[in-house]
Amino acid sequence: MSEAFAVARAAAARASVQIRELDTLAEMTAACALLDRIWQIPPGEVSEVRPSLLRALGHAGNYLVGAYATDGPRADELVAASVAFFGSPPGGSLHSHITGVLPGAGAGVGAAIKWHQRAWALAHGVGRVTWTYDPLIARNAFFNVTRLGARPRRYLVDFYGPMDDGPNRGQPTDRADVEWDLRSPEVRAAAAPVLAGRPGTDGPDVDALRSAGATVALAVGDDGEPARAESAGGATGPLLIGVPADIEALRRTDPAQALRWRLAVRSVLGAAMADDARRITGFARSGWYVLEGKGPA
Structure with a gap:
């Protein structure tokens, strides 16, 4: 577990952010507004997540964090947020529902959140994190599979149904179901460059x-x-x-x-x-x- 926290600290330092759990309703409201901005939700439309939902999830002990810039003109500004909840099997899995990074926030912010999520999950006795992503988005596939060492397991057709946000409007919401085995050799290999301060691999030749x-x-x-x-x-x-x-x-x-x-x-x-x-x-x-x-x- 010490390795996981060391990787998380190294990733946060590299991205110039501090990852903090969202404790107050004001922080949760700010996170919801940020996620709506990232997903291009017009004012008055249905939000990606609501503060009342985050309050309930946090009260039940789930994963709610924000990434706050530590340097430059954005110092202490919320630039990313992530929401995850415990899944099946009970006590053994965490499902990462949504993670968003503000465009222009800088390199490595998403990675800092995911490595923090890994450390948090292991500290809570959880060895597996799951999430979905659009398999057509190359940068997300590269990040999930190569930079994190996660493995897509299933292809899900139009998983969320029609969505009216900017990235998904007018297109079927097919997703790949990802499993992140937090102690696997693939994940440890992906974590090693982060800990050593080296660039990661470009993937297969x-x-x-x-x-x-x-x-x-x-x-x-x-x-x-x-x-x-x-x-x-x-x-x-x-x-x-x-x-x-x-x-x-x-x-x-x-x-x-x-x-x-x-x-x-x-x-x-x-x-x-x-x-x-x-x-x-x-x-x-x-x-x-x-x-x-x-x-x-």
Whole structure:
């Protein structure tokens, strides 16, 4: 557990933030306003979370934190917030419902919150954290899989239904269900550079995998469209699935193409994740999921 707290302190120092638990209703109200701002919720619309809900979750002992800047013109300003609650099995899991970082808050703030969340969970006897993320957002996939060592386990189709916030408006809300095994070798390997003050890895070497015969099941075509490069049927080696560099920008400029990407990734990645013989083992910064055989039980 001392390792987890040391990593959390190093990540917070690197990001120039202090992670503090939200204790007062005023702090919870500020966190709700911040999350609405991040998710582009118009005034008068339904908020992502409400202060009364955070009050209840906090009273029940769940995870509510804010990240406050420690340096510069934003010193002591709330720049990020996170809400998580205990899940199943009882006493063994924490579900991270929402974590948001204010644009321009600086590098590493999201990582500082997640490493704090890991330390907090372990201190409360919890060894696993789960959450969902949009598998089409490459930066989130890279952060979750490579920077944190978490592993997506299931593909969830239109999980939240229609949402009217800025990032999700007009698009199906497909999600990947992530499991973060807080003591796993993958997580410890991801934590080591943070503790040592070194840059983390860029993820798998996709060129080397392709040279070694990996199957490309989905790629970004020259025209930006999803290109099903090869059939994954019968492939026994690593499987590569590419996603656009910035699907969020594409949703703003060409929502029809963004929807085609949603359906393509649902079809290819969803099917691959449903295959009991494969699992996601990495995500390259260049925008590729890597799936490999699970090996013997």
